[in-house]
Amino acid sequence: MKSWKITTLFAVVAIMLASACTKRFDEINKNPFDFTEEELRADYRLMGEPLSQAQLNLLIYNDPPTAQLQQNLNADVFSGYMMAPTPFEGNINNTNYGLLYYWNNKPWQVTYSNVMKTCDFAQTKAKDHYSDFYAWAQIIKVEAMHRISDIYGPVIYTHYGQLNNEMGIDYDSQQQAYYAFFKDLKEAIDTLTHFINTGATQRFAAFDLVYKGDYTQWVKFANTLRLRLAIRISGVDPQKAREEGEAALSHPLGLLTIPADNFYVNISPVTHPLNIMCYTWADLRMSAPMESILTGYKDPRLSHYFVPTDDGVNVYHGIRNGIRISAKEEYSGFSPLVKFDSRILFMTAAEAWFLKAEAAVYGWKGAGDAATNYATGISTSFNQYNITNVDAYMNNDTDKPRPYIDPQNGDNNVPAGDPHLSTITIKWKEGAPVAEKLEKIITQKWIAMFPEGQEAWSEFRRTGYPKLFPVVINNSGNTISTEKMIRRLPMPQIEQVTNPKALARAITTLKGLDNGGTPLWWDLR
Template sequence: MKTKYYNISKITGLFLFLALFSISGCLGDFEEINRNKLRPTEKEIDYDGVASGGYFTDFQKRIIPTRGRGEGTDRINEYQITLNLASDSWAGYFSPTLNKFNNGNNFTTYYMIVGWVDYTYTTMYRNIVNPWFQIRQQTHEVKKDQDGNVTFEKKDIVNQSTYSIAQIIKIMGLHKTTDMFGPLPYNKVGSGSFLVPYDSQEVIYRSFFKELQEAIETLNIYANNQSTLLKNYDGVYHGDVNKWMKLGNSLMLRLAMRVRYADESLAREYANKAITNPGGLIENVADIAMLKSEGNFEYDNSLKLISDGYNDTRMGATIQTYLKGFNDPRIASYFRKGSINNQNDYFALRAGIPMPNNVKAHNSFSLPNIESETPVYWFKASETYFLKAEAALYGLIGGNAEEFYNQGIKTSFQENGVALGDYLTRDAIPASFEDPFNSAYNAPRPSGTSKKWSSASTQEQHLEQIITQKYLAIFPDGQEAWSEWRRTGYPKQILVFENKTNQGILTGNGSNQGVRRFPFPQSEKIQNTENVAKAGALLNGPDNSATRLWWDKNPNIN
């Protein structure tokens, strides 16, 4: 498995070749690509959502690439390239054990490898749209007029509710994708072709909000009579419709806060819908959205093989400075101690350092404390409280920001099975970063923020506290952490040691600059040329990785 990954990384141009010649521009081959041997017969169509149920199990494994027990390494490789060597690194959660990929010119040093960008687009866009489209076909009456125009008409409440769950899953995945690239083919891709015009990120987000609202309302109607749907195919909630409503509302709140700097009125509207909609929010550990091995559902956490099998990732410098500086007991839940010079401690790697002469030099640094059966988290309960804390801090919703903040920390400790102690009342600030082998890689503490809430702090200081604690709570979701860092500038990062960009990226000061987006993939520029060219006008600058997304409008970041 290890050799398979290295072969991929050494011939990254193969990704582009595969993207151009093995991926169809039309969705007509979806059924063969996604064919499931357990798929029901035509006679079973429309029975309790079972007709489309066969697509859900694999669909869910594509949102954060996760393999089923005993499957090959494709999903793990997808996770490594699209997340672990990208957002996980840019957010400071992880750093590669050796900066060997493409001779150090890779995502972790701000170099956008063409094949990797294409692979990311395929993984995070096409692979998510494929099963969603199949479910849409199964749950609607599909009609085509004499001009070839396709329409999708609603069926009964069972099919509508099945599709509503698919909508929530789709948005859970594609909001990550638009937060990577910006504009995407979205509203017109449902017609059956990928070769359609791009929508701006603002249009996509407004569509997300409307679709989530409709999905929640539909599921609420269904839940008035039945509480279970797709039980045998749903690895997240095992068919619990009420929990799907909670996820839909919580996702709505996440997206509402994402757009706060771009459109405050839109953020206020949907933050309030999220907290008042039927179903409620994810606020208890029992309601966490995750893929967890249970019953017939068995998953292998991708980070386990990347860290222990491939030996390709270690604790990042940024998260180490906050966890150690705060004397945070969650550090033992997240990482394992390493041993250097007979000293057992949590040793981290700074991103972008040159590859050492001794290839085993960093093996003793801290590994993620993750096993194959560790759940793959989509949305933790603690995140909800930090979202509410920020919303209350800026008057978008009612409530007390300090209380939400403290509850977020308490819930995170509960999620990790760690005693809270005096964590909330004890002052502490982040630590400086020290490399145990080479002092040239050392860095001063990234921030002077404290974890203890103080009435003397400014609104901006409180925001830094909220986002910093959210960052610690949502680990290891590097994609979400990277998005929140771009949006707010927090938590302040340990800078990449070497910036080898080919995309105009500036290193910044730990709060700004850095990677803001992925460029449009080369495969799209060749296959969907005219629409990609037009999509360039939807950006706030050139099509490179220094251009900020639509929601990336924080006036304090320049």
């Protein structure tokens, strides 16, 4: 009996304690080092920290193998900037159009998981009371997602997070996506301009890895991004392009203008992923077009981009894309890239001047004079590297890109007179045909944007400039034209598994089959 009473007493006490604990569950189980949502809002961390991560993952900063697949073994190579001496996958890989689906998923996966997701979270938290953070997220999101659209075409943008159990998550066609990009940029520019004009507190500083919380700089970047996208669609949608371009050009805060305005994401203390690819793995070297153009023009930026080979202090060699490589040792002695600091470049002020130069050729209001913009673009790029002899360079009407000689294999040579070797000089000629002016503008823009291969590849596809060398070996199975070169990456295979019905609808918005030879909406070549 006594034992039964004791047991009963313990049971009652346990129930009472449990009840008391249940009433105070949140308080008792709270981690003393956690922050409530209210506390996070107070110092803006609820929105700011995700946007810091979004900036860091525009090119994934702390995972070089993923960064190599996110951009280097597609856009950086396709743009004519770089080439791998490594015969990946038995020398059947992206560099010779043997496209590998498990490589080509990466740009999509990284951007949606690490940028789109965090921007969406920040916007959800910021929507009602923190319009400046909401606008900031819009700009970062457009910067990330136009790159993805320019890789694949259709993207999940305006329907992001809107799952229909029957039909999946719908895509925007590339045209729809671009129109949404313009809308978001306009809203963001208007919001941040209002903050600036009213003298409101600028609250980004603790989280901004690019401009240290300067709203004016973000508006300049957004205006320049708007102009970039307007120029991108100028061939396929000239009315919309002019409307958006002239809006960017007329904005009172202007565009990026000097090297201090360049859009760099500071990933310090982490090293630049290109340094790992080039020096730790020896997977990256100068490209043949870079050798041809920079040495042909006697361009003083050459030594700021690449390191000479062991053959001599002024000897530079680049590797041609899509060649037969038996072993890495064949070409690993060619010119490596310079070592970069802990900043990843996504836009230069020089690009803004070249965008204005092209807009001026088209007669857009507010673009100014094409010749002046072209010259300022070159001088701004020179200033970025503290190079002073810009006048002699700009007045050079003699030097042209050099024929390419592969010292390892003459089958890869591009001799004088080859139609893939440009004959364009540097000096601007006001009476020249529009095509010649465009080639000069884009060639100089291509040089100035290095090492940002994604934008360089997009501009090459849009314009055909600068002239690049076609692959020697084409492993595409006739899906990609050797002469027209690769136009896009196929839609990521992960979407075929997780979102098949929506993907099938998205593919119908393409100009052809879902392969690397089908041009994007804005690509008229």
